[in-house]
Amino acid sequence: MTLLLDAVLCVLLLGTALAAVLGRGVFRAIVFFIVYGLLLSVGWVRLEAVNVALAEAAIGAGLTGILLLTTYGKLTRVSAEAEPDDAGVNLPVALVSVAVAGALAWAWSVLPEPTRPRAELAEALPRAGVENPVTAVLLSFRAWDTLLESVVLLAALIGLWLLGRDEDWQQRLGVxxxxxxxxxxxxxxxxxxxxxxxxxxxxxxIGADEPGGAFQGGTVLAAVGLVAALAGLIQPPRIGQWQWHAGLVLGPLVFLLAGVAGALSDSGFLGYPEAIAGTAILVIEAALAASIAVTLAFLVIGPPEKGHRE
Amino acid sequence: MIDLATYAFTGIGLVFFVAGTVGLLRFPDVFSRLHALTKADNLGLGFIALGVALQAETWRQVAMIAVIWALALLAAGTVSQLIARDALIKRDGR
Structure with missing residues (x-):
């Protein structure tokens, strides 16, 4: 019975993926992409990777979906070619896509067989201060990656803001x-x-002990702000407001300071003394979640635009 | 006995989902399609939630299923209102 469920899930995944890529119309492709993301998160649950499922549903389907939808809305508003006319295959794009797919297939084929890090993880986990192994890896064993990820988000937002027009720079964010x-x-x-x-x-x-964490929680918090902004209950801020700058850098800053503190004591950069590891990770996660929420919400809202009522 | 009730309730839920899907595909305009869709969302999901809740081991799980159903209702109701309003505006050309 569960085999049947998995088989149906696989067929639906392939079907929605193909529909998103091959189907006609940008809007339809976006809708299929969102459905694909939701089905994929069900797939992750079936693989017992609930952390990844949460991230896929919140970020892959939800946030990326709304980013694509707002882009589509913007394209139709400026009456650009949101729906490309059917002029056959775009050869350069097709070639690049085939090359990327080929490179990925090659990389996948030469990857070593993944081994489950059961023994090492079971030995190291009690010293991490948290019970969720994914959080232990993200915030402790491989904290470097997570620190850089949080900075990448910030860089993406700065890149987006640079797309704003000079004369709109003092306006509130977004449409x-x-x-x-x-x-x-x-x-x-x-x-x-x-x-x-x-x-x-x-x-x-809950991310410390069970599936969850800064990225999943931060995305939900960003969505909360976006719903309130869409309903006109809160006005998006302007770029120059320092409180929001503080919110944007809080997470990476706290993370970095914790890392430096570890380097100054004898735990090493981004290492935490065992006694306070759990608390340190919780503080970093809370700060990260706040920054991720603000950054993601601002990414969706977009650069400043004129026409806001005061 | 409880298993039987679960089969019955989820079965009824599935019927509503199938009916809603057929309506979504076959009905002629936005408003009747929304009508079909909301039946699947409200009653279909409601019956499935009821059937699944009977299998829950703790009251906490029952409460969580109820919250999920309520949130899905809220979202579905809001979205269909918004879609209908947009369709009205487009139809009346305002």
């Missing part, structure tokens, strides 16, 4: 939203954020 006061979107924007906030904080907090 003005028009929600009827007292309308359905406004009510939704009032009901959902408290629940979403609770879920986001819970995901960050």
């Amino acid at each position: 003005p939203q028009h929600a009827r006061p007292g309308g359905i979107m406004t009510s939704f924007g009032r009901v959902l954020p408290p629940v979403g906030f609770l879920v986001g904080v819970y995901l960050v907090f």
Whole structure:
């Protein structure tokens, strides 16, 4: 019975992936991409990789999906060619895509057979201060990668802001939203954020011992802010406001300071003394989640644009 | 006995989902398609949640399934209202 479920899941995954790539129309491709992401997260659950499933659902399907949708909306607004006319195969693009797919297939074929790090992990995990092995790897054993990831997000946001026009630089971020006061979107924007906030904080907090963590929780918190902004209940900030700058750098800064503190004591850079490891990881995760939430929300809202009502 | 009830409830839920899907594919305009879709969302998911809740081991799991159903209802209701409003505006050309 479960074999049947997995087989159906695989067929649906391949089907939605093909529909996203081969189907006609950009909007349809985006919708299929989002459905593909949600099915993929079910697949990760079937593989008992709940951490990855949460990340895929929140970031892969949800956040990337809304980024693609806002891009599509922007393209249609400036009446650019959102729907490319059907002029046959674009040869350079097809060649590059085939080359990338070929390189990936080659890299996959030469990868060593993955071994399960059971023994080493079981030996090292009690010293990490957290019970979730994924969090232990992300925040302790391979903390370098996570630190750099959080900085990459910041760099992406700066790159996006550089796309804003000079004359709009002082304006609020993003396209003005028009929600009827007292309308359905406004009510939704009032009901959902408290629940979403609770879920986001819970995901960050539980990440130490069970699936969850800064990226998953931060994405949910970003979505909470976006719903409130879409409902017109909060106004997006301007680029020059220092409180938001602080929010953006809080996570990487706390992470970096913790690393330096470890280097000054004898634990080494990004190492934590065993006695306070659990607390240190929780503090870093909380700061990271806050920064990830602000950065992702700003990435979706986009560069400053004119037309906001004050 | 409880297993039987689970089969019955999830079966009813599946019928609503199938009916909703057929309606979504066959109905002529946005409003009737939304009508079909919300039946699948509300009743279909509701019956499946009920059937699954009978298999839960703790009351906590039951409560979580209930919260999930309520959140899905809230999202589905809001989204179909928004889609319908957008379709109205497009139809009336305002």
